[in-house]
Amino acid sequence: MNQLKKWLGIVWMLLGPVAIYYLIKTAAGEIAKSPVANTIIQWAVFVIIFIPIAIGLIIFGYYAFKGEYDHLPERSGEI
């Protein structure tokens, strides 16, 4: 199971940049289609909010790959 957790970490690390690329591509396309202030604000909010989340996914994948989730803390002292 720990091996699976580690190798899946690579998947999560790759999923982050893919999500960012797809988000920016879609946002650019939608803004170009309708370049009004409302559309720009809406998509700017999406991009601003989701990029840090996607970076969080990359960090999550990195931790998984490094084996940080092989053992989850059972006491607060471990945190």
Place this chain on the structure above:
Amino acid sequence: MTQPSESKKIWQVIAASSVGTLIEWYDFYIFGSLATVIAEQFFPKTNPTAALLSTLATFAAGFIVRPFGALVFGRLGDLIGRKYTFLLTLILMGGSTFAIGLIPGYATIGFAAPLLVLLLRLLQGLALGGEYGGAATYVAEHAPPHRRGYYTSWIQTTATLGLFLSLGVILITRHYLAADLTTSIQRFNDWGWRIPFWASILLVVVSIYIRMRMNESPLFAKLKSEGKVSVNPLKESFGHKANLKMVLLALFGATMGQGVVWYTGQFYAQSFLETVCRIDFDQSRTIIIWAILFATPFFVVFGGWSDKIGRKWIMLIGMLLAVCTYQYIFKQFLNITQPTGKTELAEHRKFLGEKTVLLPKSKTDSIQLRTWEVHYTDGAVFHEIKQDTLWTDPTRAAVTKTATVYDEKKLDTWAYRKIVGWMFVLILYVTMVYGPIAAFLVELFPTRIRYTSMSLPYHIGNGVFGGLTPFIATLLTTIYVTDKLSGLWYTIIIGAVCFFIGAVYISNRIDADVND
């Protein structure tokens, strides 16, 4: 078993926390439920700046401010205590809601009106971001270890009951402002919409009174007396790898999927019934009300069950069921509301009128819309709209297309019950993913930084991933126009990824001791 006095105390704690949280959700929902009316009063489409503020009010309050509120109030809760922090969020939310009901419309005070609404809406989002973590932590820190899931699940019912309450208050107000329904709706749109906002203040005052009489969480009070309170909860929560990895796990393995299932089951489904299936305004709301009424007890059932078998698999199975059956259930909504197979009562057919509107980007070509009220033998009543394109160019007249659509569908009793049944199933999934999650989050983090650490993943999962569901789903349906169910792919993909992460990485262990 808890002693009678302890049992009484825990119920007081649950009541104090739940009533306040219920009111916060109610306050947050009435703005969304009355969005169309509010837009007419404060955000006229003719004024681009006002329309811009409307977009900000919708997006900023829901998605940016909620996680920010989680950070601000979570930090406060870990520094000064749970009791005073979630008292503060309640006052902030109640005050903002009441004030929205007092603001004169755009026609009276101009640009100041939408600006004030936006500011108050931001305060609402901020308050909501701080409330939930406090209430869940407060109850969990009072609860005995073997009943933590059960007791915290009462807090979980409040989000759905807040929606129930807001829909109920709006429907009642909309119907009873005059003896005649049309006049009543007119009055509601003019000034009656303010009543649900004002009603909030009474509930808030009662809730503040109850909360003022409660003591601080015993675990936090103990930490404080020992001088072990966190000095910098934000740094400890997100700056230390050992805790950050648990925050990320909570987000990607639980709250992200919970958020999309929650919003699809309660909000996107409602919007789908109204805008895609074209069910009548009142019926689409009463369907949700019935489904909520039948499904709400299951929050407590699944919360209590999680004390016996663990939190993980109840949440994840709820997520998996949602991912696997959403397409089928929403397809049922479409099938049930079609006129196919119905027998019309021709003698009852009534012509309601016709109108002609110009085609977009055309100065001469137009669409003629003729509407009939159609009655069926099973008791259903639909509006049938025939659309004919009228070309000014005679050579194009040969390719004129006539389309028939059905709108404002009042379903027959059997169809209505079937839709309530499917809605119940959708909300049952919500109870599975949401019922045990407060206990799950509380057990993941230590007391000294619990409020901060659990609030952020919850509000990113519920507020951002969940809150965006209706917008992204609608966006998908505009891209893939031929597939009416394409909006579900966002929920299905996010839910599937979350299920997979949760299944592989999360532990099913119940933490026996949250005192540390």
